[in-house]
Amino acid sequence: MPLYTYVVTYNGKTAVHQERRNNFKESIGQIACSLFPRFELRESDLLSVLMRSQPLPVPNAKRVWRLSLSGAEADFEMHVVETRE
Numbered sequence: 447m448p449l450y451t452y453v454v455t456y457n458g459k460t461a462v463h464q465e466r467r468n469n470f471k472e473s474i475g476q477i478a479c480s481l482f483p484r485f486e487l488r489e490s491d492l493l494s495v496l497m498r499s500q501p502l503p504v505p506n507a508k509r510v511w512r513l514s515l516s517g518a519e520a521d522f523e524m525h526v527v528e529t530r531e
Contacts, residue, residue: 450529479493492522
C-alpha cells in the first residue's frame, strides 16, 4: 500500500499529514478537517466543494497531485505525493 504525504495550506497556514491508503482521494475532506479543526465549521461550503473535487496531476511530476479552492474568505490548497517502496 503506498504512502501518501498531504501538504495542506489553508488561509496562510501549512500542515503536513501522512498515511497509507489504497486511494488517496477517499480521505481528502477528513484530512482537511483533522489538520485544521475549525475548517468544517468555518468553511462548510468550501468543504462541500472539496469533497466533490478531484485533485489534478501536477505537470512534469510523477505521482503528485494538486487541489486548489477559493472560498469567500478562505484559500485552500493541497498537494498529495505518493511514495512507493
